[in-house]
Amino acid sequence: MTQTQTSEAATTASGAETPPRRTRERRRFPVQLLVFLGPAVVVYTVFMIYPLVDSMRLSLYDDAGAFVGLGNFVHLLTDDLLSARFWNAVWNNLVFFAVHLLVQNPIGLLLAALLTSSRLPGRATYRALVFVPTTLSVVIVGFVWQLILNPVWGFVETPLLGQSSTALITLALMSVWQYVGIPMILFYAVLVSIPEDFLEAARIDGANAWQTFWRVKFPLVLPTVGIVSVITYVANMNAFDLIYAVKGALAGPNFASDIMGTLFFRTFFGFQLERGSSTMGATVATLMFLLILAGVLLYFFGYQRRVKSYEF
């Protein structure tokens, strides 16, 4: 195992390949760049960057169009009703994420470990079966689980989705069920790429399967755990579809399953007799963006920079 030395390799490669004649030609603007990159840059700017920046700009105005600076943020975070809803949504989002982190990753890893075991027949079938739900629409997943958990004609008599104590956790577990295939596949990819030499060396050293897993395989999987966690974080903090499909925009009972996505939906588009406010909606969206950004930055600076990558 050696740490990669990409920069050195790159220098050698480019140094060796630059004949003197091409330096003059290089100064000319590469027109084809425009053709190849142009559309992507234009589309990305118009449909991603501009709306993002514009919604941040929008959060600084009131509904009548007057500039209010950070007024909307102050209102959202200090008004007792609004701030209670907002922090409730943030908290629920974190719970939603915690369930994914603590349930989805270990199960994903377990499944991946089982699938790489040479003693399991029909591995490819299991792999496909576990992965299939991720390809389904959330609306279908929500619908199917609602039927299963339906106290009138389902298999569970307790109204798991109807009690404020269980609704959010149940929804999070539904989502785990759907998406567990993704960490599984990522972990699986790492596990199958571990060279046989390592495992053989471990065996020769007298390690049993349990020791081999924790001492050899697990450290190699760890960087992927980080990536999976950050992907899950972004997806969970942005979550909306499953909750909206199952519980509607009011995310009941009594806002027990209200997350930032549903709060944003209600604020921006309004609900029933409530008219939406695009500026307040933009404020909620901006805070969502900042929270996600904070989480991702924390990951990049606090975790990923310390993670070593290995070359087999």
Place this chain on the structure above:
Amino acid sequence: MNRLRWGACAVGAALLLSACGEGTDPREDSGADGDQTGLVIESWRNDDLAIWEDVILPAFHEEHPDIQVSFEPSAPDDYNAALEARLEGGTAGDIITCRPFDVSLGLYDDGHLTDVTDLEGIDAFDEVAMSAWATDEGDEFFCVPTASVIHGFLYNAEIFDELDLDEPTTEEEFHDVLGAVADDGEYTPLVMGTADQWEAATMGLQNIGPNYWEGEEGRNRLVEGEESFDDSQYVEAFEELQSWSEYMPQGYESVQYPDAQNVFTLGDGAVFPTGSWEIALFNEQADFEMGAFGPPLPEGRDTCYISDHTDIGMGINAATDAPEEARIFLEWTATEEFADLYANALPGFYPLTEHEIEVEDPLAQEFLSLRDECESTIRNSYQFLSRGDPNLENQLWDLSAQLLNGEVEPQEAAEQAQEGLERWYEPQQ
């Protein structure tokens, strides 16, 4: 090399140009043939598409062959947002189906709807009907009332026969009926869930509530600030609602509206608190005989009140290219002919005109006859009281559902609703 580069640029440019090409608006086609003018109706009633296309619009086209109207509904949940976006962007239809009260008032204030105060035939509607689409001062109207829905209870007549039960008229009898079905044990006495939250408020509280707060009078007293939501009549209404929970299906906390509909239409439940909007669907799905009764009277009261809620209106998009034709169409919707067509095409949606209408569907007629026996009112959270945050309507959904789920007591629920109002509604402060 060079040729390739320019070729790539040319292809890129061609792609860009083609992307800028002018799209055609399908809407323009409807007005294309001959001298006809096309009108498009925006609506959230996508269930009614066939009825508009097969029954209502052909009748209009026969009288006005030069105006071609098409009904283009969107999904109910997206309607407000989609309509607003289309109005802002100038692509909305000519006729706008109006939600009652603030949502439409907002559109009028923003200049998206035309004033219809002097429209011919508008005097066929009474004040309650017009209130849903009038300015706060009540002197300008922006939509023509189309239909209301009446709240009440549907019951499975076969179960009632089997258990020898009669339509209850008082709350005591109502509880006896539910108790008898519960004792029998074979059927769910009262079919309703609280998962969607709105049923608890709309089919529960707003259904039986007017009997407690005395209909329009009580509603107006609340609006004027003369009564408050934590007064005894509201607490009592919540108490009665709370008593329903013991008759509701197992695990009702996560029973959704469609589940409840299915339980009832499959013949597994005796009574279904609802509104007349259900009639058309239930006639189709239930293969047993159904009956209807109004909200039972609480003890010591003799005037009954029904929620006869103004639900649908129609207005003119201020930016329409055919304001004259749109007016002609709206004038037609104010006629007796339209009222008759509409009431019979869509049993359970009652025209708001003062014309005498005969409804052929017996169940719809049963609901309609409640208008003669009882005083009509509308849902008390709709006018003025859902303008601020918290919005009374959304709060009542939440509180009614929590009440039935056993998470809040009637007194607390009433106090919370009042606190919510006091936060922003001046007459209540």
